[in-house]
Amino acid sequence: MSEGEEAAGTGGRQRLRLPPGQAVRYEHRPLHYGRVPTFRPERWDFRVFGATESLGTYRWTWEEFGGLPRADVVRDFHCVMRFSVPDVPWGGVRAADLVGLAPPSPDVTHVMAWGEYGYSANMRLDDFLDDGVLLATHRDGLPLAPEHGFPLRLVVPHLYGWKSVKWLRSVEYMVGDRRGFWEERGYHNRADPWGEERFSHQEEPGAGPPLQ
Ligand SMILES: Nc1nc2c(c(=O)[nH]1)N[C@H]1C(S)=C(S)[C@@H](COP(=O)(O)O)O[C@H]1N2
Numbered sequence: 242m243s244e245g246e247e248a249a250g251t252g253g254r255q256r257l258r259l260p261p262g263q264a265v266r267y268e269h270r271p272l273h274y275g276r277v278p279t280f281r282p283e284r285w286d287f288r289v290f291g292a293t294e295s296l297g298t299y300r301w302t303w304e305e306f307g308g309l310p311r312a313d314v315v316r317d318f319h320c321v322m323r324f325s326v327p328d329v330p331w332g333g334v335r336a337a338d339l340v341g342l343a344p345p346s347p348d349v350t351h352v353m354a355w356g357e358y359g360y361s362a363n364m365r366l367d368d369f370l371d372d373g374v375l376l377a378t379h380r381d382g383l384p385l386a387p388e389h390g391f392p393l394r395l396v397v398p399h400l401y402g403w404k405s406v407k408w409l410r411s412v413e414y415m416v417g418d419r420r421g422f423w424e425e426r427g428y429h430n431r432a433d434p435w436g437e438e439r440f441s442h443q444e445e446p447g448a449g450p451p452l453q
């Protein structure tokens with residue numbers, strides 16, 4: 242959204258496209274658990290493993306990763322801490338293109354995205370294949386800042402921010418679901434901000450909106 246639109250719409254338009262319980266924050270302050278890892282290009286690799294069609298693991302060095310087809314997406318970013326950053330421009334490799342290069346076996350239903358230090362987030366394969374999902378190397382046309390995930394992060398803009406794994410190192414294809422780091426610690430398994438899926442207690446049938 243342009244600033245003009247926002248002013249002209251007296252905020253109404255802005256509120257309409259904001260998920261429930263969220264407020265706009267223009268400053269994209271980094272948020273994560275633990276410390277920012279050091280990038281060592283000679284040791285870095287990116288892997289796709291688990292239930293691949295070939296049963297083998299795919300691996301790219303940093304140089305090889307730079308040769309993959311590129312795409313740009315602009316999407317709002319929604320953190321479960323109740324702020325949303327509008328119109329973030331990301332550049333990188335579409336998850337759908339990666340899956341094309343590393344075909345999953347037909348029974349894959351979910352993926353686990355793995356970051357440095359064992360941070361992880363699970364999602365359905367169809368969420369991973371959404372056309373907004375990017376393995377991002379750039380933001381605002383520049384390489385990611387270290388604290389925003391340099392050299393590579395996942396961006397899953399249609400789910401809450403904790404699914405957007407920074408310092409991404411691998412993607413695991415899974416034939417069933419398994420919970421990731423925050424999903425094991427009280428956060429919702431799917432994390433759709435439009436359904437306000439914040440906490441795991443909401444996964445009980447008929448539970449409704451979050452208690453907090
Ligand atoms: N590796 C890793 N990735 C992470 C996190 C983390 O703690 N570790 N935090 C997540 C959360 S909760 C959010 S909201 C976003 C924040 O991304 P940003 O710091 O670029 O705004 O990163 C996500 N990715």
Ligand SMILES: [Mo]
Pocket residue numbers: 272320321322402403
């Ligand atoms: Mo978050």
